[in-house]
Amino acid sequence: MSIDHIEPTEYQQRRERLMEKIGQGTAIFRSAPTAVMHNDVEYVFRQDSDFFYLTGFNEPEAVAVFAPHHPEHRFILFVQPKDPEKETWTGYRYGVEGAKERFGADEAYPINELDEKLPQYLEKADRIYYHLGRDQYFNEKIIAHWQKLLTTYPKRGTGPIAIEDTNFILHPMRLIKSPTELTLMRQAAIISAQAHNRAREFAQVGQYEYQIQAEIEHTFRQLGGIGPAYPSIVASGANACILHYVENTSVLKENDLLLIDAGCSYGYYNGDITRTFPVSGQFTPEQKTIYEIVLEAQLKAIEQVQPGKPYHEFHDAAVRVIVEGLKELELLTGDTEEIIKEEKYKPFYMHKTGHWLGLDVHDVGLYKCGEETWQTLQPGQVLTVEPGIYISPTIKPAEGQPEVPEKWRGIGVRIEDDVLVTVDGHEILTSAVPKHIEDIER
Known part of the structure; x- marks a missing residue:
């Protein structure tokens, strides 16, 4: 049976690494x-990824505090207390004792005691580590605690003199995946791949996009996934030229391409795959030509996913192939370097070639370190490689570029794989989904 969770010892190791980095500070994390x-009617609850990464605790209304300088309590959880009546309506709670026994907290308190108990974990800290997020009320609560401690600092001689963002400490940790995380991501990739293969077998002229979506998401759940990692994109015909098309209401027509961008979440880790294929089984000549350019761009980009390479090089490789391919078709004209520098290709290809992948679909981690220096690819990082060409029916070429003939309009193609940076190269986690023309035509 495949692993579907992280063991408590790994969460503990993560916490120890965090506390080693914050030294005499105190870090605070809020649940989603x-x-x-x-x-x-509530949305299905999804825990904040930073909070989950450090605790594995999957309930709302919780706060995690890390105080490595405290003599007794280094990891503290504030949680909803046990309440049989409320649990009848909203589900089981671990409660205060469960927070200690199941999740390894040194101390735990009911969430309504946060204001009373928090100061004891702040007053000896040299700074507070906290990300000012979207919860404005909680942001103001933390700032108020800090301001109160600042007013008494002259008398005590101790206390936090600054607030520092946790993102710049925790997110580099999250960027490099552990062996267990990679096991979960491989399983997310396997399930996502099976769903895509099922969709390609199932799709036919006359069906609706939402019927394909239903097959995909049914496969996610049937094979043990939590569900979709993000809203599934099932875009036929010109809909494929809308990057985040999620209506999925059109009927599949003869000679349509079908672009599917879908991935499952498994154990909170995510897959992210895009494939484009002809609904009727055969590409038209124009579709085939555009597809071949995108596929070559993706293959060249994947070649650049190597340890020690700057992050941007795989994107640059894809852009160059796309520009050269569109020039051959006379959809772009001029010097290649000038087209790239002035971004005259962007009416056809308007997004970057990938992003980090992990607990979040667009996972955390810097892409650049300073204005000019790109992140260096390192073993254990996982990223997507997803070039595309989108020729909208209403496309407006860049200044000085030719008008697009009607035969090309309405073609949208994207090909995306999840790629792990390894010690000696890369591993394509999603290679189980065919992408070469001879493997997808029928």
């Missing part, structure tokens, strides 16, 4: 809120 979909 319970969001309302409409009236009193």
Whole structure:
């Protein structure tokens, strides 16, 4: 049976690494809120990724505090207490004792005691580590605690003199995946791949995009995934030229291409795959030509995913192939270097070639270190490689570029794989989904 969770010892190791980095500081992390979909109907709860990475605790209304300088309590959880009546409505809670026994907290308190108990973990800290996020009320609460401690600093001689963002400490840790994390990501990739293969077998002229979506998401759940990692994109025909098309309501027509961008979440880790294929089984000549350019761009980009390479090089490789390919078709004209420098290709290819992948689909981690220096690829990082060409029916070429003939309009192609940086190169986690023309035509 495949692993579907992180063991407590790994969470503990993560916490120890964090506390080693913050030294005499105190770090505070807030759980995700319970969001309302409409009236009193709530969205399915999804824990904040930073909070989950450090605790594995999957309930709302919780706060994690890390105080390595405290003589007794280094890891403290504030949680919802046990309440049988409320649990009947909203589900089981671990409560205060469970927070210690199951999740390894040195101390735990009911969440309503946060204001009372928090100062004892701050007053000896030299700074507070906290990310000022979207929860404005909680931001103001932390700032108020800090300001109060600042007013008494002259008398005590101790206390936090600054607030520092946790992102710049924790996110570099999250960027490099552990062996267990990679096991979960491989499983997310396997399930995502099976869903894509099922969709390609199932799709046919006359079906609706949402029927394909249903097959994909059914496969996610049937094979043990939590569900979609993000809203599934099932875009036929010209819909594929809309990058984040999620309506999925059109009917599949003869000679349509179908672009599917979908991935599952497994154990909170995510897959992210895009494939484009002809609904009727055969590419038209124009579709085939555009597809071949995108595929070559992706293959060249993947070649650049190597340890020690600057992050941007795989994007640059894809752009160059796309520009040269569109020039051959006379959809772009001029000097290649000038087209790239002035971004005259962007009406056809308007996004970057990839992003980090992990607990978040667009995972955390810097892409650049300073204005000019790009992040260096390192073993254990996982990123997507996803070039595309999108020729909207209403495309407006860049200044000085030719008008696009009608035969090309409405073609949208993207090909995306999840790629792990290894010690000696890379590993394509999603290679189980065919992408070469001879493997997808029928």
